[in-house]
Structure formats: structure tokens, C-alpha cells
Amino acid sequence: MSGWGRGLLRGYVALVYVFLFFPIGVVILLSFTENITILDTSRLTLRWYRQLGQSRQILGALLFSAQVGLVCAALATAVGTLAAFALVRHRFRGKALVQAALFSPMVLPEIITAVALLGFFSLLRVPRGYPTLIVGHTLLLLPYVISVTSARLYGFNRSVEEAALNLGATPMRTLAEVTLPLLAPALIGAALIAFKVSFDNVVGSLFWSPLGQQPLPVLVFAMLRFELTPMINAIGTVIVVVSLSCISIYQLLQLSRGGRAEAAR
Numbered sequence: 230m231s232g233w234g235r236g237l238l239r240g241y242v243a244l245v246y247v248f249l250f251f252p253i254g255v256v257i258l259l260s261f262t263e264n265i266t267i268l269d270t271s272r273l274t275l276r277w278y279r280q281l282g283q284s285r286q287i288l289g290a291l292l293f294s295a296q297v298g299l300v301c302a303a304l305a306t307a308v309g310t311l312a313a314f315a316l317v318r319h320r321f322r323g324k325a326l327v328q329a330a331l332f333s334p335m336v337l338p339e340i341i342t343a344v345a346l347l348g349f350f351s352l353l354r355v356p357r358g359y360p361t362l363i364v365g366h367t368l369l370l371l372p373y374v375i376s377v378t379s380a381r382l383y384g385f386n387r388s389v390e391e392a393a394l395n396l397g398a399t400p401m402r403t404l405a406e407v408t409l410p411l412l413a414p415a416l417i418g419a420a421l422i423a424f425k426v427s428f429d430n431v432v433g434s435l436f437w438s439p440l441g442q443q444p445l446p447v448l449v450f451a452m453l454r455f456e457l458t459p460m461i462n463a464i465g466t467v468i469v470v471v472s473l474s475c476i477s478i479y480q481l482l483q484l485s486r487g488g489r490a491e492a493a494r
Contacts, residue, residue, distance in 0.1 A: 253469055256462050256465045256466065256469070257462075257465075257466050257469065259459070259462045260277055260278070260459070260462035260463040260465070260466045261273045261274060261275070261277075262274065262459070263276070263459070276459075277459045277460045277462065277463040278463050280460055280463075281460060281463050281464065281467070284460075286448070287445070287448065287460075287464065289442075290443055290444060290445040290447075290448040291445050291467070293442060293443070293444055293445070294427075294428050294444040294445040294446070295428070297362060297363065297366060297427060297444060298366075298423075298424040298425075298427040298428040299424065300363055301363055301366040301367045301370055301423065301424075301427045302370065302420045302421075302423040302424040302427060303420070304363070304367045305366075305367045305370035305371050305373075305374045305420075305423045306374050306416060306419055306420045306423060308367070308371060308374075309370070309371050309373075309374025309375045309378060309419065309423075310374065310378050310412075310416060310419075312331055312371065312375050313374070313375050313378035313379045313382055314382065316328055316331075316375070316379060317379050317382040317383060318382070331371055331372060331375055332372045332375070332376075333372075334368055334369050334371065334372055335372035335373070339369070339432045339433060340432055342368070342369065342433070343365070343432050343433045343435070343436040343437070344436065346361075346364075346365050346368070346433075346436070346437070347361075347436045347437065350437075357436075357437060357438065357439055357440060358439040359439055359442075361437045361439075362434065362437040362438050362439065362444075364437075365433050365436070365437040366427045366430060366433065366434075366437075369426065369427075369430065369433055370423040370426055370427060373419065373422050373423055373426060374419040374420075374422075374423055377415055377418055377419040377422065378412070378415055378416065378419055380415070381412055381414075381415035382412075385408075385411070385412070389407055389411070390403050390407055390408060393406070393407045414482040417478075417479075417482055418478075418479040418482050421475040421476075421478055421479045422475065422476075422479060424475055425471070425472050425475040425476065428444075428445075428446075428468070428471055428472070429446060429468065429472060430444070430446060431446045431447060431450055434446065434447045435447055435450070445464065445467075445468065446468065449461060449464050449465070449468075
């Protein structure tokens, strides 16, 4: 590619990044100003963050979102890892159909999945509550965990497992002491992505949350329906920080794994 072409490509990429991140930057800056619509950087304040820390409702919703995210990320990582092993390392009838079903929550519009699962719960006469929210979020997270774990399994060097088996290790011991430690960066990354998706979820949470207890994104959505307050910018900043932290840790794990692979070569 010529120098002119490279410059054009870099300019295009820069415009894409500005388009994606400029609104987020504006929200973060407005969370430190007195006015929600005027970006006045000469009068910065932590007032909205102090009010955020003093609001029992918002702190309760934040802790509830974190709790749901941790539980669902753990469940989705456990179930998704087993599903990834089955899809990558085994052949069975209906494999393509099972794979399509597992990835359907990522492909279908979330509103359809939310309504369908709510209808299923109603058919079983299961009221909306903490269990329905956990089940719903876990189903939404499975495709992300399976994708990350499967990608690692496809590139996995199985000779180390064969060496352990040849030295007398049982299949379970090989799994526990060889396979899972080597998969650990991918599993941690999958869990972080799952937590991020659960923590940010709005549509599914609207349908599955227990009455009287809302995750943080749902509470923000409800607040926006009545009044646009500067505190919403502070809440949005907290959500952005949590999401970016999860993605950053995942990227660091990927870079660390890549560095170890290069050193091994």
C-alpha cells in the first residue's frame, strides 16, 4: 500500500474511533460539571459522585448488578466451558443444531429472547425473581464464553495432554493439572466478558428482574424516563469504567498469553 493509501486508512480509522468514543468522553466530562447540558470545564465538581455514594437506592442497584454479574459469569463459564469441549473435541449427531441453539441468544434480537424466556417461565408458573434473572443472564452469556473458550481449544497443543497420559496421569488429573491451567487465561477472559455483558444488560433485566429490586442499568433507564439529571452521567461513567476494566484485563491476558507462546517457541 502506498504512503497516500496508508494515510487515508489511518485517517478513516481515526474517524471511526472518534465517532465511537467521543460521546462516551462527553458523558464522562459532563459528570464533573454543574450543568448536564453545558460542558464548562472551568468549574469541575465531584458533587454528583458524592450524591451517588450517598444514595442507598443506587448503591443497592450497583451491588445487585455486581452480584448477579459474578454469579452468572461463574455459571456461564462453567457450563460454557463444558459445551466448548463437547463442540470442539467430540462428534455427535445434531452437533450443528446444538451449536446453533447455543449461539442463538447472540444472533436473535434480545427482546425476542427476553419475551420467549418470560413466556416459558410463565408457562411453568415461575414468578419473576432472582432465579429467573440468573437463568436468563446465564443463557445470554453462554455464546460469549463458548466463543472465547472454543477459540483457545482449537489452537490448543494436545501433545502436552498426551504426554501426561503416557506418564500415567488419569484423564481427570490431566484435565485438572494440565488442560485447565493452560486454558486459565481464556477462562478468566471469558468470565470477564460475561460479567461485563451481564452488568450492562438492560433488555433482559427489564423482563426477568424481581419486582422491587432492579439492576443498575434498569434503574438508569427508569430514571431517564422521568428526568435527565447530572447524576445519570456519573452512573454512566461508573458503568463505562467497569466495562472498560473488564475488556482491558482481558486484553492484557491475551497479550500475556501471546508473550508466553512466543517465549515457548
